[in-house]
Amino acid sequence: MxxxxxxxxxxxxxxxxxxxxxxxxxxxxxxxxxxxxxxxxxxxxxxxxxxxxxxxxxxxxxxxxxxxxxxxxSSKFTSPVLRGRFVEQHRMTLEAYAKKEIEEALERIQNVCLAKPPSMIDENERLGVRSMMDELIEARIHIDNLLKQLQKEYKISIMDRIKALLPTWKVKGWIE
Missing domain, CATH: 1.10.260.40 (lambda repressor-like DNA-binding domains)
Structure with a gap:
C-alpha cells in the first residue's frame, strides 16, 4: 500500500x-x-x-x-463510503448489510482451514483463503459504514470511542 x-x-x-x-x-x-x-x-x-x-x-x-x-x-486501501444507488444511508439498512456481510464472513471462516502452512496449500485451498479475505473485506466495509452512520445519527465520535478503547487494547496485549 x-x-x-x-x-x-x-x-x-x-x-x-x-x-x-x-x-x-x-x-x-x-x-x-x-x-x-x-x-x-x-x-x-x-x-x-x-x-x-x-x-x-x-x-x-x-x-x-x-x-x-x-x-x-491510502490508494483505496481503507473502506469507501458506500454511496451507490442501491445503498440507503440509514442506520437500520446499514446494520442489516453489516449483519449479512459479517455472517457471510463467519461462514467462510468456518469453511476455510488455516491449519496448513501457506507454502503447503494447493490452488483450491488458496482460492478458499482468497474468498475468505474477500468476505472479510466486505464485512469491514459495511462495519465502517455502519459506524459512520451511527456517529452521524447518534453524535458519538468514532475517534473518541477508539481513544477510550486504546488502554483496554493495551492491557489485553493487542497493541503496544
Whole structure:
C-alpha cells in the first residue's frame, strides 16, 4: 500500500462544506491556507497535500469526510463510503448489510482451514483463503459504514470511542 503525498479530494471537500455548512473562506481559515487553494482543491484543479488532509481530519470530526480522505490518500486501501444507488444511508439498512456481510464472513471462516502452512496449500485451498479475505473485506466495509452512520445519527465520535478503547487494547496485549 502507498500513502499518497497528495490526492484529488474535491468531492470530499464539497461534501464537507455541505454537511458542515462551511464556506471556502471558513475552510481556508481552518486549514491555514488561502481561499484560492481551497477553491482549486474543491474544483479538482489542485491536489490536497497530506499535511493539510491530516489537519482537516483533526479539525472536523466528520466520519464521511474522514473516510473519503483516508480512502483517497491510502490508494483505496481503507473502506469507501458506500454511496451507490442501491445503498440507503440509514442506520437500520446499514446494520442489516453489516449483519449479512459479517455472517457471510463467519461462514467462510468456518469453511476455510488455516491449519496448513501457506507454502503447503494447493490452488483450491488458496482460492478458499482468497474468498475468505474477500468476505472479510466486505464485512469491514459495511462495519465502517455502519459506524459512520451511527456517529452521524447518534453524535458519538468514532475517534473518541477508539481513544477510550486504546488502554483496554493495551492491557489485553493487542497493541503496544
Amino acid at each position: 502507498n500513502i499518497k503525498k497528495s490526492a484529488m479530494v474535491g468531492k470530499a471537500i464539497n461534501r464537507l462544506m455541505e454537511t458542515e455548512e462551511a464556506t471556502g473562506e471558513q475552510l481556508a481559515i481552518d486549514f491555514n491556507v488561502s481561499p484560492q487553494l481551497i477553491s482549486h482543491i474543491k474544483n479538482e484543479r489542485r491536489t490536497m497535500q497530506a499535511d493539510i488532509a491530516q489537519e482537516s481530519i483533526a479539525l472536523y470530526d466528520n466520519p464521511e469526510y474522514t473516510m473519503d480522505i483516508l480512502y483517497e490518500f
